[in-house]
Amino acid sequence: MAVHRRLLDQDPGYARRRSRIEEHAFRAMRGTIVQRPGCTRIPVVVHVVYNTDEQNISREQIDSQIEILNEDFRKANADISTVPAPFAPVAADARLLFALATSDPDGNPTDGITRTRTDVSGFVDDDKVKADASGGKDAWPADEYLNIWVCPLSGGLLGYAQFPGGPAATDGVVVTYTGFGNMGTARAPFDLGRTTTHEIGHWLNLFHIWGDDGTGCSGSDFVDDTPNQGGANLGKPTFPKVSCDNGPDGDMFMNYMDYVDDDTMVMFTEGQVARMQACLDGPRSAIGEMVSCTPLHPKALPKDAPKEFTKEPIKDPPKERPKDNPKEFVKEPVKESVKEGPKDLIKDGIKDGIKDGGKDGIKDGIKDGGKELPKDNPKDFGKDPGLEPGKWKPLDPPPKQIFEVPTKQLVEGPVGGKQAFENPLPGGWGNQPVQPMQPMQPAQPLQPFVLATGQAPSGASLKPPVADGGGEQDQSQALLGEYAQLLAQYAQLYQQGMLDQQGMLAWQQAWAAYVQLGGR
Known part of the structure; x- marks a missing residue:
C-alpha cells in the first residue's frame, strides 16, 4: 500500500x-x-x-x-x-x-x-x-x-x-x-x-x-x-x-x-x-497463455476437493452433438447437465458461477442453470448487464463446422471419472517452462480489448438496438463483435484440446447468445 x-x-x-x-x-x-x-x-x-x-x-x-x-x-x-x-x-x-x-x-x-x-x-x-x-x-x-x-x-x-x-x-x-x-x-x-x-x-x-x-x-x-x-x-x-x-x-x-x-x-x-x-481479462490481458485446467496433483487434494469440477449432477445433456463426432469424444454417455445454475460452468470466474439469481456476484444475472435464453427480445440483451431470470431455453450446440477438428487430444481423465482432457504439456505441469503468450488470431478482424473507460466507442450508441435499423444498432453490432471474438477463442481452444466439459457448455451458451443477437 x-x-x-x-x-x-x-x-x-x-x-x-x-x-x-x-x-x-x-x-x-x-x-x-x-x-x-x-x-x-x-x-x-x-x-x-x-x-x-x-x-x-x-x-x-x-x-x-x-x-x-x-x-x-x-x-x-x-x-x-x-x-x-x-x-x-x-x-x-x-x-x-x-x-x-x-x-x-x-x-x-x-x-x-x-x-x-x-x-x-x-x-x-x-x-x-x-x-x-x-x-x-x-x-x-x-x-x-x-x-x-x-x-x-x-x-x-x-x-x-x-x-x-x-x-x-x-x-x-x-x-x-x-x-x-x-x-x-x-x-x-x-x-x-x-x-x-x-x-x-x-x-x-x-x-x-x-x-x-x-x-x-x-x-x-x-x-x-x-x-x-x-x-x-x-x-x-x-x-x-x-x-x-x-x-x-x-x-x-x-x-x-x-x-x-x-x-x-x-x-x-x-x-x-x-x-x-478480471485483471487478466483487462489490464494484464497481454500476458500468459490459455491452457487446459488439468488438475496438478489429484492425490494431494483433499477427498472432496474435485467439487469445483463435479459439484452438481449433470442431467439432460444438450440435445445435439456433431453428427460426425468420433466415439472418443465422450467415452461414456453424459447423463447429466447443469442444474440449479451454472455453479461450476465458470465457477472460479464469477463467485460460484452465477447462483441464486446472481445475488452473490451478479444482481440480476443468469438463473436456473441457463435453461432459457430470451426467445423474442434480443433488443434488450445489451440493455441491462443482467438477463431477466426465467427467460432461457435449452441450448443447442454450436454449428457443426466449429467442432470439425481432430479429437486425438481427448482422453479419459481422473476427475469425475470421465471427460477430462489430456495435458498438452510434455512432462506435466510442474515447472514446465513457457514462452510469452502469442496472441490469438480470431476468425475475422475484431475490436481488440480496451480498458473500460465508461465512454462509448467512437460512433457507438449506448442505447438499446431498435427494429428500424437506425444508428442505434451500433451497440448490438458491438456486442456481436465481442461474442464473435469470444467464439473464435473457444474454437481455437477446442482445436488445441483445451476445453473440458464445462468449457464446452460455456461455448454453447455463448453461441446461443450470439445467435439471439442476430449472429450467423
Missing part, C-alpha cells in the same frame, strides 16, 4: 488508470464481461539480486517456489484441507499456472533466471532493486513476463508488489531471499513460499483482506465473500477469531491476503478469483 500511495502522489496518470481498472473489475464481478475459459499460464523471470553468496539462491529453491505457486493458485495445496468448514464452500481454484520463461526479451534461450551481484546490503520499497543504475536489475517487458525480484530487504520487510496500472519499468513483485520457496535460505515462519503467493495476489489486483483501514471496520477489499475484519492478523490465530461483529465465523485469517504465518494462510475465495480473472 505504501507503493500504491507513492504512485498516487507521483504519477498523475496512475489514479486514472486505477479508476479504469476498478471499473473493469466491477463490470466483471457483475457478469457483464465474459471471462476467459480454462487456465492461464504465466511466464516468470526471477531476478536474483544478491550482496552475499548465501543470498544467491539456488535453482532448486526457485523451482520450489514455482511449484508452490502452482499449487496455491490451483487449490492443489495439501493444507487446503485445514480451511474451517464455514469457509470451505468459497475456497476457490484461481485457474493460474506459473513457469520459468524459456526465451528472453531478445528471443534468446534462457532458464528464466537473472543473477546480479550488488553493493546494496538491504533494499526497501523504493524500487531501487528494479534498476541496473541503482544496484538492482532492470525489469523484462511487463506485458510478457511476471518479474519477481529476490533480494535482501531491510527493516523486516518480507516483500511488496505493484498493483496493475503502475509504470512498466517497476511492474512485478519483490520478495526477500529468506521468504522465497521452502528450502535453502527460507526461514520460519515464512518458509513455505506464501509471501510470493500473497504478493502475486496484489499484482493481480487483490487488496488486503481487512480493507487497509488500519484496525477499523469501514475498509473494503471489494470482495463480497471475505468477511469484514478489524485489521491484519498475525501469527497463528485460533478459529473463530471474531472482529467487526463478524461472528460466529469471524475473520477469514487463513486467506492468502492476510498477514498470518505461511503455514496458516491456505486459500483464495471465489470473489478474489473473480477479481484476479
Whole structure:
C-alpha cells in the first residue's frame, strides 16, 4: 500500500488508470464481461539480486517456489484441507499456472533466471532493486513476463508488489531471499513460499483482506465473500477469531491476503478469483497463455476437493452433438447437465458461477442453470448487464463446422471419472517452462480489448438496438463483435484440446447468445 500511495502522489496518470481498472473489475464481478475459459499460464523471470553468496539462491529453491505457486493458485495445496468448514464452500481454484520463461526479451534461450551481484546490503520499497543504475536489475517487458525480484530487504520487510496500472519499468513483485520457496535460505515462519503467493495476489489486483483501514471496520477489499475484519492478523490465530461483529465465523485469517504465518494462510475465495480473472481479462490481458485446467496433483487434494469440477449432477445433456463426432469424444454417455445454475460452468470466474439469481456476484444475472435464453427480445440483451431470470431455453450446440477438428487430444481423465482432457504439456505441469503468450488470431478482424473507460466507442450508441435499423444498432453490432471474438477463442481452444466439459457448455451458451443477437 505504501507503493500504491507513492504512485498516487507521483504519477498523475496512475489514479486514472486505477479508476479504469476498478471499473473493469466491477463490470466483471457483475457478469457483464465474459471471462476467459480454462487456465492461464504465466511466464516468470526471477531476478536474483544478491550482496552475499548465501543470498544467491539456488535453482532448486526457485523451482520450489514455482511449484508452490502452482499449487496455491490451483487449490492443489495439501493444507487446503485445514480451511474451517464455514469457509470451505468459497475456497476457490484461481485457474493460474506459473513457469520459468524459456526465451528472453531478445528471443534468446534462457532458464528464466537473472543473477546480479550488488553493493546494496538491504533494499526497501523504493524500487531501487528494479534498476541496473541503482544496484538492482532492470525489469523484462511487463506485458510478457511476471518479474519477481529476490533480494535482501531491510527493516523486516518480507516483500511488496505493484498493483496493475503502475509504470512498466517497476511492474512485478519483490520478495526477500529468506521468504522465497521452502528450502535453502527460507526461514520460519515464512518458509513455505506464501509471501510470493500473497504478493502475486496484489499484482493481480487483490487488496488486503481487512480493507487497509488500519484496525477499523469501514475498509473494503471489494470482495463480497471475505468477511469484514478489524485489521491484519498475525501469527497463528485460533478459529473463530471474531472482529467487526463478524461472528460466529469471524475473520477469514487463513486467506492468502492476510498477514498470518505461511503455514496458516491456505486459500483464495471465489470473489478474489473473480477479481484476479478480471485483471487478466483487462489490464494484464497481454500476458500468459490459455491452457487446459488439468488438475496438478489429484492425490494431494483433499477427498472432496474435485467439487469445483463435479459439484452438481449433470442431467439432460444438450440435445445435439456433431453428427460426425468420433466415439472418443465422450467415452461414456453424459447423463447429466447443469442444474440449479451454472455453479461450476465458470465457477472460479464469477463467485460460484452465477447462483441464486446472481445475488452473490451478479444482481440480476443468469438463473436456473441457463435453461432459457430470451426467445423474442434480443433488443434488450445489451440493455441491462443482467438477463431477466426465467427467460432461457435449452441450448443447442454450436454449428457443426466449429467442432470439425481432430479429437486425438481427448482422453479419459481422473476427475469425475470421465471427460477430462489430456495435458498438452510434455512432462506435466510442474515447472514446465513457457514462452510469452502469442496472441490469438480470431476468425475475422475484431475490436481488440480496451480498458473500460465508461465512454462509448467512437460512433457507438449506448442505447438499446431498435427494429428500424437506425444508428442505434451500433451497440448490438458491438456486442456481436465481442461474442464473435469470444467464439473464435473457444474454437481455437477446442482445436488445441483445451476445453473440458464445462468449457464446452460455456461455448454453447455463448453461441446461443450470439445467435439471439442476430449472429450467423
